[in-house]
Amino acid sequence: MINVFFRKYFDKWVTRRLPATKQVTLNSRNLFIFPSKAGIHFLISCFILFLLGTNYQNNLILLMVFFLCSFMVTCLLLSYQNLAKLTLTATDSEAQFAGQDCQFILRLIHAKHHAQDLTFCFQKGQSKLTSIVNDDSVYLYATSKNRGYFNPGRITLRSSFPFGLYNVWTHLDFDYQLLLYPQPLENTLQDLSSSEHNVAHSMGKSRLGVDQFSTLKSYQPGESLKSVAWKQVAQGRGWLTKQFEQFSGGDHVLDISRLNHLALETRLSFLCYHIIELEKKGLRYALILPNQKIEMGLGSVHKKRCLTALALFERVKNQS
Amino acid sequence: MKAYLNRLNLTLIIVTYSVIVIVLLPQLSSYIVFIGITCAAWRIGHFIGRVALLSPLLLGLFAVAMSALTVSIIYSQGLFTLLLHLVFLGFSLKFLELRTRRDVYFFINTGFILTALFFIFNTSIGSALIASLLLLLLLATLLSLHVQQLYKKAFIKLLFKSCLISLPLASLLFVVIPRLPSLWKMPLQKQATTGLSDSVSPGGIAKLSRSSALAFRATFKDKVVPENERYWRAMTLDNFDGTTWSQSDQKKQQESLAKRGAGLSFYPTQKGNKVEYELIIEPHYNYWVPVLDYALTPSGLVSLSDYSLRSEQPIVTRKAFSIEQMDSVNTKKLTPVQIRQLTQLPTLNSAVENPQTEQWITDNLRKGHSKEQILRLLLARFSMHFTYTLKPPLLGKSQVDDFLFTTQAGFCVHYASSYLYVARRLGFPARMVTGYLGGEWQASEGFFTVRQYDAHAWVEIWSDGGWQRVDPTSFVAPERVESGLEASLTNSNEFLADELFSLQKWQSVELLNALRVRLAQMDYLWARYVVNFDNGKQLRLLQYWLAKFPWLNITYTVFLLMAAIFSALLLMIFKPWQRKKIALEDKLYLSLQSHFTQQGYPRQMGQSISDYCALLSVQKPSSAALLGNFAQRYNAIKYQPSLSETERKKMLRQLQLLIKQLIKI
Numbered sequence: 001m002i003n004v005f006f007r008k009y010f011d012k013w014v015t016r017r018l019p020a021t022k023q024v025t026l027n028s029r030n031l032f033i034f035p036s037k038a039g040i041h042f043l044i045s046c047f048i049l050f051l052l053g054t055n056y057q058n059n060l061i062l063l064m065v066f067f068l069c070s071f072m073v074t075c076l077l078l079s080y081q082n083l084a085k086l087t088l089t090a091t092d093s094e095a096q097f098a099g100q101d102c103q104f105i106l107r108l109i110h111a112k113h114h115a116q117d118l119t120f121c122f123q124k125g126q127s128k129l130t131s132i133v134n135d136d137s138v139y140l141y142a143t144s145k146n147r148g149y150f151n152p153g154r155i156t157l158r159s160s161f162p163f164g165l166y167n168v169w170t171h172l173d174f175d176y177q178l179l180l181y182p183q184p185l186e187n188t189l190q191d192l193s194s195s196e197h198n199v200a201h202s203m204g205k206s207r208l209g210v211d212q213f214s215t216l217k218s219y220q221p222g223e224s225l226k227s228v229a230w231k232q233v234a235q236g237r238g239w240l241t242k243q244f245e246q247f248s249g250g251d252h253v254l255d256i257s258r259l260n261h262l263a264l265e266t267r268l269s270f271l272c273y274h275i276i277e278l279e280k281k282g283l284r285y286a287l288i289l290p291n292q293k294i295e296m297g298l299g300s301v302h303k304k305r306c307l308t309a310l311a312l313f314e315r316v317k318n319q320s
Numbered sequence: 321m322k323a324y325l326n327r328l329n330l331t332l333i334i335v336t337y338s339v340i341v342i343v344l345l346p347q348l349s350s351y352i353v354f355i356g357i358t359c360a361a362w363r364i365g366h367f368i369g370r371v372a373l374l375s376p377l378l379l380g381l382f383a384v385a386m387s388a389l390t391v392s393i394i395y396s397q398g399l400f401t402l403l404l405h406l407v408f409l410g411f412s413l414k415f416l417e418l419r420t421r422r423d424v425y426f427f428i429n430t431g432f433i434l435t436a437l438f439f440i441f442n443t444s445i446g447s448a449l450i451a452s453l454l455l456l457l458l459l460a461t462l463l464s465l466h467v468q469q470l471y472k473k474a475f476i477k478l479l480f481k482s483c484l485i486s487l488p489l490a491s492l493l494f495v496v497i498p499r500l501p502s503l504w505k506m507p508l509q510k511q512a513t514t515g516l517s518d519s520v521s522p523g524g525i526a527k528l529s530r531s532s533a534l535a536f537r538a539t540f541k542d543k544v545v546p547e548n549e550r551y552w553r554a555m556t557l558d559n560f561d562g563t564t565w566s567q568s569d570q571k572k573q574q575e576s577l578a579k580r581g582a583g584l585s586f587y588p589t590q591k592g593n594k595v596e597y598e599l600i601i602e603p604h605y606n607y608w609v610p611v612l613d614y615a616l617t618p619s620g621l622v623s624l625s626d627y628s629l630r631s632e633q634p635i636v637t638r639k640a641f642s643i644e645q646m647d648s649v650n651t652k653k654l655t656p657v658q659i660r661q662l663t664q665l666p667t668l669n670s671a672v673e674n675p676q677t678e679q680w681i682t683d684n685l686r687k688g689h690s691k692e693q694i695l696r697l698l699l700a701r702f703s704m705h706f707t708y709t710l711k712p713p714l715l716g717k718s719q720v721d722d723f724l725f726t727t728q729a730g731f732c733v734h735y736a737s738s739y740l741y742v743a744r745r746l747g748f749p750a751r752m753v754t755g756y757l758g759g760e761w762q763a764s765e766g767f768f769t770v771r772q773y774d775a776h777a778w779v780e781i782w783s784d785g786g787w788q789r790v791d792p793t794s795f796v797a798p799e800r801v802e803s804g805l806e807a808s809l810t811n812s813n814e815f816l817a818d819e820l821f822s823l824q825k826w827q828s829v830e831l832l833n834a835l836r837v838r839l840a841q842m843d844y845l846w847a848r849y850v851v852n853f854d855n856g857k858q859l860r861l862l863q864y865w866l867a868k869f870p871w872l873n874i875t876y877t878v879f880l881l882m883a884a885i886f887s888a889l890l891l892m893i894f895k896p897w898q899r900k901k902i903a904l905e906d907k908l909y910l911s912l913q914s915h916f917t918q919q920g921y922p923r924q925m926g927q928s929i930s931d932y933c934a935l936l937s938v939q940k941p942s943s944a945a946l947l948g949n950f951a952q953r954y955n956a957i958k959y960q961p962s963l964s965e966t967e968r969k970k971m972l973r974q975l976q977l978l979i980k981q982l983i984k985i
Contacts, residue, residue, distance in 0.1 A: 038425045038462075045429040049436045055502045058637055059851050060439040060448060063494050064455070068432065070489035071459070074482050117466055162478055163459065164421075164466040 014154070020175035025087040026157075030170050033080060035072075039165035042072065072165060079166040083159055085111030088138075090174035095307070097272070098147045098183040101127045104176060106138040106155070117161035123171070124153035147182040147268065148315035151175070181307040184276055185269035216240040251296055252278055254306075255288040268310050275310075279303045289313055325418065328464045330367055333427065334360065336457040337415050340434055343450055344408065347441055349394060352405050352412075355386065359412040373417065383413050404437055421465055431458045443603075443638045445846040456483065499855050516554050516608065516754050516775060518575075519566035522715060522723070522734045532771050534602050535756055536610060537844055539767040541596040545612055545645075547758055551778065551789065552610035552770065554755040556626040560744075562666040562673075563719055565737060565752050570661060578630040579607060583622030595645045600847045603636050610755050610770075613789070616644040626751070640852035651786050654749060662749035662782065665741065674721040674741070681745055691746045692783075698742055699795045702735060708797035732800075735792035736777045749782040753789075757800070762837060767844055904972055905957045908979050912950065915983050929954050943982055950978045 018030050035043065046068050053061030087109040096102040106120070120131045120138050127141035142152035154171040161168075216229055219239035229240040254274055259267040271287070278285045279298070287294040287306045292313075294306055325333075341356045348356070365371040374382065390409055394402045411430045418424060435454050438447070460479055467475060536552075557565040567575065577583060601609060609621060609629040617623045618641060622630050627649065631639070654662070666673070684694045705728055712730040715722040720741045723734050736752050743750040757776035759768035778791040793800055849857075866877065902910070913923050913932075921939055923932045933951035937944035953971050956963060963971075 038421075041425050041429055045432050048433060051503065052433070052436050052440075054500045055504060056440055056637070057499070057502060058436075058439055058443070059494075059499075059853055060443055060451075061436045062497075062499070063490070063850065064432075064436060064439065064451070066493035066497070067455070067486060067490040070486040070493065071482065073489060074486045077485075078482055116469065160466050162466060162482065163462045164425075165462075 014171050015173070018154075018171060018173060020173040022174060023087065023089045024172055024174075025085060026083050026170060027085065028080070030172070031080060031083055031168055032170060033076065033166050033168050036160055036164060036167045038160075039072070039075075042068070042165055046072070075163050075165045078162050079159070079168045082113075082115050082117075082161045083157070083168050083170075086115045088157075088172065088174075090176065093176070093178050095179040095181060095304070095311075098150075098180045099143065099145050100183075101129050101141045101143050102150065102152075102178055102180070104140045104142065104152070104174075104178070106140065106174075108134075108136050108138060110136075115159070115161075117159045119158045121156050121158075122152040122154075123156060125150070144180060145183070147180045147265075147311045149177045149312075150180045151177060179308060179311055181311045182265065182268040182272040184273035185266065186273055187270045216242060252283060252285040253288060253296075254285055257288070257290065264314070268313060272307060272310055275303055275306050325421075325424065325465075326468075329424065329461065330363075330418075332457065332461040332464050333415070333418060333424065334363055334367065336431060336454070336461055337363070337412075339454055339457060340411070340431060343438055343454060344404075344434065347401075347404060347438075348408060349397075349405065351393060352390065352408060355409070356412050359416045362416060363418075373419070376417070379413065379417050383409075386413070407433060407437070424461065424465055428458050428462055440637070443847070443851045445843045448846065448850075459483065494853070495858065495861065498858065516604075516606075518555060518557075519564050520557065520733050520737075520752070520754060520777060521564040522712070522719065522730060522737050532773060535604070535770045535772050535774065536599050536601040537767050537769050537847070538600075538759060539598045539848075541598075543593075543595050545595060545597075548794075550612065550758050550768075551753075551776070551791075552756040552759075553613060553626075553628050553753050554608040554610045555628055556751045556753050556780070558661055558664070558751040560665060560737075560741070562717075565733075565740075568661050568664070570657070574624050575607070575630070578622045578624060579632065581622060581632045583617075583624055583630065585617040585623060593647050596642065597645065598640060598642050598848075600638060600640045600844070600852065601635055602638055605634050605636055607631050607634055609635075609641060611643055612645045614646050614649045616646060618643055626753075638847050638851050640848065640854075653785070654782060659749050662751055663744050663747060665744050674718045676718070676721040676725050677738075677742065677745070680724070681742065691748070694746060695739075695743060695748075695781075695790075698739060699790075699792060702792055703795040706730075706735075706796045708793070708800060732777045732793040735796060736779050739790065739792040740779050743779070743781055751780050753778050753780055762840060762844070769840060769844075905954055905975060908975050909954060912979060912982065946978055946982050950975065950982070953978070 018024075024030065046065055049061055049065045049068070052058070053065055089107040089109070091105045091107060093102060093104050108115075114135070118133050118138075120133065120140050122140060122142045125142035125144045127143040129141035131141065132139040140152075140155065142150075144150045144152070154173045156169060156171055158167060158169040160166065216232065217240065219228060219241050223241050227241045229242045232238070232240045252274070254271050256267055256271060259270060262270070275285065275287070279300075282298065284296050284298045285306075286296040287309060289309060292309050294302075294309060297305075337356075338360055341353065341360065345353060362371060366373055386409055387406065390405050391402065394405045407430065411427070411434060414423060414427050414430065418427060431454070435451050435458070438451055438454075442448075442451075456479070459482075460475075463475065463479055467478070470478065555567070556571070557567055558571060559566050559568040574583070595612075597612075599609065599611075607630045609631055611627075611629050614627045615623070615629055617629070620632070621641065622632070624630060629643075681694060684697060689697065701724075707729045708731060709729050710731055712734060713727045715727065715734075720738045723730060723738050740750050740752055754775070754777045756770045756774045757778075758774050759770040761768055776791075776793070778789060778793070780787045780789055782788075862877075909929065916936055917923070921936055927935075930951045933947040937947050940947075953975050957968060957971050957975070
C-alpha cells in the first residue's frame with residue numbers, strides 16, 4: 001500500500017523532473033546515482049577495515065581505508081562522467097501488430113569518450129527480446145496485446161561502470177506513441193464479405209496483371225523490354241507490347257456489422273487478417289466501420305488507412 | 321545482469337588469490353596453506369576444463385568440516401590467529417565456489433580485509449608496495465566484472481587513472497583525519513618474541529648476533545651520543561643459577577606490574593645535560609624499549625627501578641617514541657633485600673660450583689689485593705689472554721671455571737657472566753644488563769640503525785652509592801665497542817655467516833652498499849612519517865603549515881577548506897564557463913517574445929522572426945511598423961555578412977530603442 005503510494009508519488013516527481021522529449025542529453029539534472037549493492041558491501045568492508053585500523057592503531061590500514069573511501073568518491077565521478085553528455089534521440093518506429101515485438105530505435109551520440117556498460121529496458125511492456133546496444137544506436141523491444149497507440153513507458157537506462165560500486169540510472173520518456181494494429185486472427189471470408197456485393201461489384205472486372213495475355217498495345221518508351229512483342233517487331237509491324245490481364249476474384253467489402261455476434265476485438269482481428277490477405281492477393285477491398293467508411297482500394301497506403309482505422313476504432317489516443 | 325564469469329575475470333581472480341596466499345604464507349599454518357594451494361589447483365583445473373566445481377551442498381559440508389578442523393588446530397594459538405585463519409578459510413572456499421558476480425564481490429571484500437590483516441604483521445615500505453599491488457589486483461578484478469568491451473590498454477589505463485585520482489584525497493584524509501584511540505581491545509597474535517630474551521645463558525645470544533634484522537632506529541635531535549656511550553639498555557638480569565642469568569621474582573613482579581601500567585616515573589632534574597632522541601622500534605612482540613642511560617619517562621611508557629623502559633602494550637607494529645635522556649639520576653640506597661638479590665649466587669658445594677675461580681679469588685685476596693683490584697686484575701686477564709669469537713667452544717658444568725681457565729674464548733655474555741660471578745663472589749651488588757650497543761650511522765638521513773647483531777650484554781656494579789657500568793667485552797675486543805661487531809671479528813666469515821643474501825654482508829661492494837643505504841632511508845622515512853603518523857605529528861604538521869600563515873587558525877582553516885571544496889563542487893556542477901553566451905540581439909528578441917507571450921501570443925516552434933513579427937502585426941496593428949523594423953534589423957545583424965562593426969552597433973542601439981517602444985505599448 002505504502003509502496004504503491006510512494007510509487008505514484010515517485011512517478012509524478014519523475015514526470016515533473018524528466019518531461020517527455022524526443023531527444024535528451026544526459027547531465028546532472030536527469031541522472032540518478034546511488035551506491036549499488038556491491039558499493040554498499042564495499043562501504044561495509046571499509047567500515048570493518050576502519051575498525052581494524054583504529055583498534056590496532058595501524059596507520060597503514062587506515063591509509064588503505066582512506067584510499068578505498070576516496071576511490072569510492074572517484075568512482076562516483078567516473079560513473080557520472082561515463083553517462084554524462086550522452087545524447088539519446090528517439091526515432092519513429094513502424095506500426096506493428098498487437099502481440100508482436102515492437103522495435104524502438106534510439107540513436108546514441110557519445111561525448112568525447114564512449115559510454116560503457118549500458119543496459120536499456122522499458123518499464124512496461126517487457127518483451128522477451130533483449131535490447132541490443134550498438135555503438136551508435138540501441139534497439140529496444142516491447143510488446144503489448146492491446147491495439148491502438150502503445151506507449152511502452154519510460155526507458156530505464158542503467159550503467160554500473162566502471163567498478164560497479166554505483167548504479168547510475170535515468171528514466172527517460174521519449175513519449176512513444178506506436179500504433180498497434182489489431183492482432184490478425186485467421187478465419188474464412190464467408191461470413192464477412194457479402195456475395196451479392198461481391199457479384200455486384202466484381203463481375204467481369206479485370207485489371208492489368210501478369211496472368212493471361214490479352215492484347216497488343218503500341219510500345220511506350222520506358223516499358224520493360226521483356227514485354228515487347230518481338231515476334232511482331234520482327235514481322236515489321238512496329239514496336240508493340242504484350243498486355244497481360246489478371247482476373248481478380250472480385251472486390252470485397254469488409255463490413256464489421258456482419259460479425260456482430262462476436263466480441264469487438266475478435267471482429268477487428270478478423271478484419272485485420274482479411275485486409276492483410278486481400279492485400280497479398282491483390283484484391284480490392286473496402287472497409288465499413290460504424291463510424292467510418294473507407295472506399296474500395298488497394299495498395300500499401302490503403303492498407304495502412306484501413307488498419308489504422310481498425311487500430312483506433314473506439315480507442316482514444318494515449319491509451320496503451 | 322550477466323551471471324557468469326568470463327575468462328578475464330577468472331584469470332584475475334586466480335592470480336589475486338595466488339598472490340594473497342603467497343603474501344600471507346608466513347602467517348598461516350601449513351595445513352591451511354595446503355588447503356589454499358588445493359583450492360587454487362582445483363580452480364585452475366576447472367579453468368582449464370579438467371574438473372567440475374563442487375556442488376553447493378558438498379562445499380557446505382566441506383566448509384563446516386574445515387572450520388571445525390581449523391578451530392581445533394588453531395585454537396591454542398590465540399584468538400587473532402584463529403580469526404585470520406577462519407577469514408582465510410572463508411576466502412579460499414568462496415574462491416572455490418565463485419560462480420556469479422555476487423560471489424566475486426564477497427571474494428574481493430574479503431581480499432581487502434586480508435590485505436589489512438597483512439598490514440598488522442608488516443609495515444615496511446616493501447610490504448606496503450606488495451599490498452598496493454594486491455589492492456590493484458583486487459580492483460582490477462572488480463573492474464573486469466563491469467567492463468566487457470574495453471581493450472587491454474584502455475582497461476589498464478582506466479584502472480590506474482581511477483587509482484591515481486583517488487590518491488590526493490586519500491593523502492589529504494590521511495593527514496587531516498584525527499586518529500581515534502582503540503575502541504576496544506583486540507586480540508593480538510601470539511608471536512614468538514624476537515630480539516632479546518629475558519634470560520641468557522652464554523651461547524644464547526650467538527645466534528642473534530648474526531641476524532642483520534633491524535632492531536630499531538634512532539634519531540638524535542641535537543647532540544649525538546658517542547659510539548662508546550651508546551649502550552641501549554633493554555633489561556637487567558639479576559638471578560644466576562650457575563648456567564643461566566634470568567630475572568628474579570622481584571624483578572618479574574615489577575615487569576608484570578609494568579604491563580598493567582604501574583611503574584616508576586623519572587622526571588627531569590635541574591643538573592646535567594639533556595639529550596633528546598627519537599626511536600622507531602621494529603616489532604619484537606615484547607614490552608621493552610631500549611634506551612640510553614638514563615631515560616626520563618615519556619607518556620605512554622613506564623620506567624622500572626633499573627632505568628629501563630617498558631611499554632604497556634607489546635610492540636607488535638613499528639612504533640615511534642620520543643625520549644629524553646639525562647646524564648645522571650638521583651639514586652636511592654639499596655635495601656637489604658635488594659642487596660641480597662644482587663649478590664645472589666648458586667650455593668657453594670652445588671653441582672655447578674667453580675672451584676678454580678674460588679681458588680683464584682682466595683689466592684688474590686691472600687696476596688693482599690683489594691676487591692676492586694681483583695676485579696681490575698680479571699679485566700686485565702681478559703685483555704691479555706682471551707679472544708672474542710661468535711663461535712665459542714662449549715662450556716661444561718662449571719661454566720665460569722671452564723671459561724676463565726680452559727676455553728678463554730667467547731662473546732659478550734661469557735665475559736659479562738664470569739665478571740659478574742667474580743664480582744658477586746667478592747660481595748659487590750651487581751647485575752647483568754642486556755640491550756644493544758652502538759648502531760650504524762646513516763649519514764645522509766641522520767639516523768642510527770641498530771640491528772639484531774648489535775645485541776650486547778654488560779655489567780653494572782653498585783659502588784660509591786651508584787651504579788657503574790662495566791663492559792668486560794671492551795677489554796677483550798675494544799673495537800666491538802668502538803666500531804661495531806664486524807670490526808671485532810678477526811675471522812670475517814663469522815659475520816652474518818647465516819645470511820648469504822643479506823645486503824648487510826656485502827657492505828664492501830660500493831653499489832650494493834649505496835642501494836642498501838637508500839633502501840634503509842626510504843624505509844625509515846616511511847616508518848617515521850607514514851606508519852607512525854599520529855595525532856601529535858598531525859597537529860605539529862598542521863601547526864607548521866599554519867605558522868606560515870599567521871593570520872590563520874585551525875577553525876578558520878577548516879572553514880576555508882570546506883568553503884573551497886564546496887565552491888569547487890558548485891563550479892563543477894554548474895560549469896559557468898560552459899554556459900551559453902547570449903548575444904545582445906538575441907536577448908532583445910527573447911524579451912520581445914516573453915512580452916508577447918504574456919499577452920497570449922507565444923512564438924511557435926520553428927517560427928522565424930519575420931513570420932512571428934508578421935503574425936504579431938496582424939494582432940497588434942498599432943505596432944506593426946515597429947515590429948517590421950525589429951524583424952528587419954534583427955535579420956540584418958544576424959545574417960548580413962557585409963555589416964561593418966559601426967553599423968552593427970548602430971543597429972543594436974536601434975533594436976534597443978524599438979524594444980523599449982514596443983514594450984511600452
